[in-house]
Amino acid sequence: MTFNIYKHNAYYSFEELPKDSLYNIADLFVISNLGQLKHITGFIKNKGITNSLLLVVYTEANLAVPQAIHDNYEVSIFNSVLFLKLPNNPNSLLLKNIKKMESDYKELIYKVNPSRLYLNSFQYHYAILASIAKKLGSKVILIEEGLGTYRLGVDEQDLNTGNLDFNLVKRLSKDTVSKTEIFKRTYKKYKLIKDFAIQSKRLIKKVYLSPELQSKLVGFYPNSSFDIFCKPFVDFDESYTSFPALTNQKFNLEKSNYYLSFEEPTKDESExxxxxxxxxxIKSKDYLYLSQKFSINRDEYLAIVKGCLLKLLEGNDSTVFIKLHPKQEHELVLAGFIEMEKETGGRIKVIQESGFLIEEVVRVSKVQGVIGITSSALVYSPLLSPGCKSYSIADTLVSNLINHTRNTKGLDMIEAHTKILKQFENIYFI
Structure with a gap:
């Protein structure tokens, strides 16, 4: 499986990279999605960077992403663009995968020998890459990628995944061995028929690949990158973020720079x-409500949002414009917002389009407020328009949603995102 490369400076492998393309490479940028491509393209133009190499990491699980990056990057920005295939599930604790990524990253850094390595991420395989580059003398620089940059110490995944014991085997056997009739009916006789043997092999594989066993195996390889993989990389030489003071609290930085990518929209975004x-x-007296998709009861969600918006509109002549989530809203949610528009005589109004940059609308319109749950736009809007206030209804939503199983997953996600959001002083929780 692969994707189509047709640009003259794009390559599938190290071997394809012309040696002369590696000369004078001062800056190495690493990305994995289109959002990161947009951020670093703006950054390169803003800083006037030349002689750079773009590394695009991807997996076979989603080849549409590297294809989209290939089709959208500007050829004139980079000397070369290298697409590096990672093992599937690169952020999972699997020894074989970690060793493979470590080997590839070492080869990359030895061959390119960049003066500066720019990363949007600081965990898992990115931590391995950063550590290798740092040891070989490259400056390692962090570029902000939304609120994920600020999750360190607030919403981290724990790779200490539990105990390796019989309970683990019992749990993993539920969808392997114990599914077979021979296991259910004749377990005591241990008749090793074909189906039982197949499912037994599946069980063994599941146990071996389980994070519990993999984390134990890490201890057998003290001279490896396994421990680096399990810990966030914090020793950046420099950073470019929207909140330098907060970044300084989370990372061991020599220099922290202010940089807000939304300040330089593209011509198409502005238009x-x-x-x-x-x-x-949309006028400066108005508000924007940013709808988000969570696994929660839609009727409850609409009722709670309606109450919050009506309260905000009391005693003024403002309008609240509903900005739907870029991923298509559920029919019930869309219908509910349209019904609110009718019931309020247009005081609440639905924007039918959704695939546009809301931060640019805030910057140009200078609306007096942005309302949402945990959207990153709540954090950035006051920076783009100093007169704009951000309001989060996350606490109201959590406290009013009925606590039943249909809401559990969504509530957990809202609460996790809210922890990150509450680090910022420019948001009012209502």
Whole structure:
């Protein structure tokens, strides 16, 4: 499986990279998605960086992403673009995968020998890459990627995954060995028929690949990158983020720079934002509500949001414009917002389009407020428009949702995201 490369400076492997393309490479940028491509493209243009190499890491599980990156990057920005295939599930604690990524990253850094390595991420295989580059003398620089940059110490995944005991085997056997009729009916006789043998092999594989066993095996390889993989990389030489003071609290930085990528939108983003503002006549006295998708009861969600918005509209002549989630909203949610528009005589109004940059609408329209749950736009809006206030209804939503199983997953995610959001002083929780 692969994807189509047709640009003259794009390559599938180290071997394909022309040796002369590695000369004078000062800056190595590493990305894995289109959002990161947009961020680092703006950064390179802003800083006037030349002689750079772009490394795109991907897996076979989703080849549409590297294809989209290939199709959208600007050829003139980079000397070369290298696509490096990682093992599937690169963030999982699997010894074979970690050793493979360590080997590939060592080869990369030895061949390129960049003066500076720019990363958007600081965990798992990125920590291995950062450590290798740091040891070989490269400066390692962090570029902010949304609120994920600030999750360190607040919402981290624990790789100490539990005990390796019989309970683990029992749990993993539920969808392997114990599914067979021979196990259910004749377990005591241990008749090793074909189906039982197949499912037994599946069980052994599951146990071996389980994080519990893999974490134990890590201890057998003290001279490896396994321990680095399990810990966030914090020893950046420099950072470019929207909140340098907060970044300084989380990382061991020599220098922390202010940089807000949303301040430099593309021409298309600016034009589309202006079109939305004109079409819906959005004024500075108005508000924007940013809908998000969570696994919660939709009727409850709509009722709670409606109550919050009506309270905000009391005693003024403002309008709240609903910005739907870019991933298509459920029909019930869309219908509910449209019903609110009818019931309020247009005081609550739905923006039918969804695939546009909300931060640019905030910057140009200078609305007086942005309302949401845990959207990153709540954090960035006051930076883009100093007169804009951000309001989160996360606490109201959590406290009013009925605590039943249909809401559990969504509630857990909202609460986890809210922990990150509460680090910022420019958000009002209502």
């Amino acid at each position: 589309y934002a202006s079109l939305i503002i004109r079409k819906y006549d």
